[in-house]
Amino acid sequence: MHKKRTKVGEWRAVDEGVCPAHPHAIPAAVRMSEAQSTAGTPLIVAVVNQKGGVGKTTTAVNLAASVAVAEVSCLLVDMDPQGNASSGVGVSPRTTTRSIYDCLIGKAQLEDVVVHTAIPGLDILPATQDLVAAEIELIDETDRASRLAGILQSAFERGAPYRHVFIDCPPSLGLLTVNALVAAHRVLVPLQCEYYALEGLTYLMDTIDRVKRGPNPQLDVEGLVLTMFDPRNNLAHQVADEVKKHFRVFESVIPRNVRLSEAPSHGKPIVLYDAKSKGCEAYLALAAEYLAGHEPKSDKNDKKKSAAGKGARS
Ligand SMILES: Nc1ncnc2c1ncn2[C@@H]1O[C@H](COP(=O)(O)OP(=O)(O)OP(=O)(O)O)[C@@H](O)[C@H]1O
Numbered sequence: 513m514h515k516k517r518t519k520v521g522e523w524r525a526v527d528e529g530v531c532p533a534h535p536h537a538i539p540a541a542v543r544m545s546e547a548q549s550t551a552g553t554p555l556i557v558a559v560v561n562q563k564g565g566v567g568k569t570t571t572a573v574n575l576a577a578s579v580a581v582a583e584v585s586c587l588l589v590d591m592d593p594q595g596n597a598s599s600g601v602g603v604s605p606r607t608t609t610r611s612i613y614d615c616l617i618g619k620a621q622l623e624d625v626v627v628h629t630a631i632p633g634l635d636i637l638p639a640t641q642d643l644v645a646a647e648i649e650l651i652d653e654t655d656r657a658s659r660l661a662g663i664l665q666s667a668f669e670r671g672a673p674y675r676h677v678f679i680d681c682p683p684s685l686g687l688l689t690v691n692a693l694v695a696a697h698r699v700l701v702p703l704q705c706e707y708y709a710l711e712g713l714t715y716l717m718d719t720i721d722r723v724k725r726g727p728n729p730q731l732d733v734e735g736l737v738l739t740m741f742d743p744r745n746n747l748a749h750q751v752a753d754e755v756k757k758h759f760r761v762f763e764s765v766i767p768r769n770v771r772l773s774e775a776p777s778h779g780k781p782i783v784l785y786d787a788k789s790k791g792c793e794a795y796l797a798l799a800a801e802y803l804a805g806h807e808p809k810s811d812k813n814d815k816k817k818s819a820a821g822k823g824a825r826s
């Protein structure tokens with residue numbers, strides 16, 4: 513079956529950028545031309561917060577799953593050696609033979625590694641602990657910060673049929689996260705409304721600015737998502753109000769919900785584990801809010817094309 517070929521822009525060298533945490537992490541890199549960000553081309557979203565345990569993986573998995581359920585094809589990229597996004601959609605890092613590591617070191621292409629999930633239209637580029645080694649192995653490579661961008665770009669050129677790509681990042685601003693920021697059009701920041709939540713945010717925004725001024729000028733903040741929100745907690749409201757003064761925040765708030773924390777141990781996104789839970793409702797609402805900004809309502813033809821692309825892969 514004929515695959516829709518994605519129109520993509522050219523890559524070109526740009527000035528060197530610097531990450532404050534890793535001053536040598538970003539070499540002279542490449543970026544996508546303006547054509548990549550026009551409507552109809554895949555949108556790449558990095559889910560980033562260097563703070564651990566704030567709901568990055570839960571958000572990446574369940575937002576991607578909810579977008580796929582809306583019949584908009586998605587690729588979830590696991591950029592964390594913990595492999596939580598992979599196991600969260602039922603792909604165990606322990607039994608995975610080829611992973612994103614093989615792509616990053618140039619031993620495999622995206623389609624050699626990608627795995628279909630139980631949700632039609634949702635694929636995963638899985639990670640294993642091998643990914644830890646990538647940071648070290650790539651240290652002398654001049655294109656080390658733009659490896660992921662290159663992998664995605666060439667997959668799109670070969671017709672990879674995804675409309676949205678969500679990258680789950682590790683809790684650091686090291687080379688793996690920098691790769692995600694160089695590859696992405698947008699950054700989505702899950703934020704837990706607690707006392708220290710704002711502390712790292714300035715540093716994160718500073719890093720995003722530096723990547724924007726360097727290797728990826730088109731990078732933009734998609735918005736902050738308030739996670740594990742407890743409406744009975746006054747501090748949560750105070751933090752939320754403060755954040756809204758300074759940043760774009762999604763209206764859909766993710767409540768603390770035990771079903772969301774149970775779902776990964778069953779290898780399922782919440783929409784397959786408990787579609788009636790408050791957590792599922794919240795992620796479906798977040799997906800609708802996200803898609804409203806990116807998918808025109810009269811987009812049925814594109815959805816059909818994307819479904820045809822799915823058929824072509826199987
Ligand atoms: N809304 C929620 N309600 C209840 N539990 C949640 C919610 N969101 C996440 N959790 C749980 O909190 C823990 C941390 O979430 P998650 O793994 O998504 O965070 P993370 O930012 O990806 O962590 P890391 O920085 O280690 O990658 C997990 O056990 C997860 O199941």
Ligand SMILES: [Mg+2]
Nearest residue numbers: 568569592596
């Ligand atoms: Mg995680």
